Amino acid sequence: MNIIVTENKKELSQKACSIFESQVRDNPKSVLGLATGSTPTGTYEELIEGYSHGNADYENVKTINLDEYVGLGGDHPQSYRTFMEENLFRHVNIQQENTFIPDGTASELQKECLRYEEVIENIGPPDIQLLGIGENGHIGFNEPGSSFDTETHVVELAASTREANARFFDSIEDVPKQAVTMGIRSILKSKRIVLLASGERKARAIEQLLTGEITEDFPASALKRHDDVTLIVDKEAYQYAALRR
Numbered sequence: 001m002n003i004i005v006t007e008n009k010k011e012l013s014q015k016a017c018s019i020f021e022s023q024v025r026d027n028p029k030s031v032l033g034l035a036t037g038s039t040p041t042g043t044y045e046e047l048i049e050g051y052s053h054g055n056a057d058y059e060n061v062k063t064i065n066l067d068e069y070v071g072l073g074g075d076h077p078q079s080y081r082t083f084m085e086e087n088l089f090r091h092v093n094i095q096q097e098n099t100f101i102p103d104g105t106a107s108e109l110q111k112e113c114l115r116y117e118e119v120i121e122n123i124g125p126p127d128i129q130l131l132g133i134g135e136n137g138h139i140g141f142n143e144p145g146s147s148f149d150t151e152t153h154v155v156e157l158a159a160s161t162r163e164a165n166a167r168f169f170d171s172i173e174d175v176p177k178q179a180v181t182m183g184i185r186s187i188l189k190s191k192r193i194v195l196l197a198s199g200e201r202k203a204r205a206i207e208q209l210l211t212g213e214i215t216e217d218f219p220a221s222a223l224k225r226h227d228d229v230t231l232i233v234d235k236e237a238y239q240y241a242a243l244r245r
């Protein structure tokens with residue numbers, strides 16, 4: 001795993017942005033795997049800023065997102081579709097029909113999972129996948145204990161994940177209990193992976209990722225089985241790992 005340690009989240013976001021912009025400049029028809037959560041928002045801000053300076057053209061880019069809450073339609077303020085529209089899509093010249101996110105309101109969720117996996121097969125796999133990491137090591141919504149063999153599937157969210165994400169909702173009761181997420185196997189299909197971690201809150205997870213074993217109890221550890229992963233981590237998130245390396 002290639003590791004880039006930055007001073008702060010701003011620098012982390014700039015590094016991630018420049019990797020994604022290079023990808024799009026090198027291949028204007030790139031397929032980008034995208035993530036939600038608060039960590040990548042800085043990267044999206046940098047991409048929007050870069051777009052305004054002509055750094056990259058998204059006209060022919062396609063995007064595939066990791067996950068969506070079950071029960072939230074694309075127009076729900078907390079859906080990941082809305083998150084992506086607000087944080088990136090509507091600010092660059094990406095075509096709406098080129099953006100793919102699971103449908104959390106599909107009446108038959110199992111069919112939706114199969115359909116989404118076909119999207120990954122047919123449109124993707126992503127040339128590059130952006131990932132955040134949960135405090136418990138989750139990637140996408142693959143919680144500890146998830147099989148490394150899963151493709152897109154429905155998950156029950158861990159209480160800790162619902163608590164962590166409650167800040168985006170009026171109350172914890174409003175946080176959905178399930179999500180549709182790309183599985184670990186789907187994520188590992190990406191050609192390159194860029195994992196971001198920022199802040200003290202992620203320091204234990206990064207320590208475990210870099211010093212622990214590969215285990216389904218810590219989903220992000222599956223990334224060690226991929227041969228092109230870049231971890232961009234700020235000093236705060238790297239602090240415990242730094243002591244042990």
Ligand SMILES: O=P(O)(O)OC[C@H]1O[C@](O)(CO)[C@@H](O)[C@@H]1O
Nearest residue numbers: 036037038039132133134140161
């Ligand atoms: O970047 P954050 O908000 O800390 O979230 C970390 C991870 O948690 C999720 O938001 C899911 O809870 C992931 O999408 C994200 O990678």
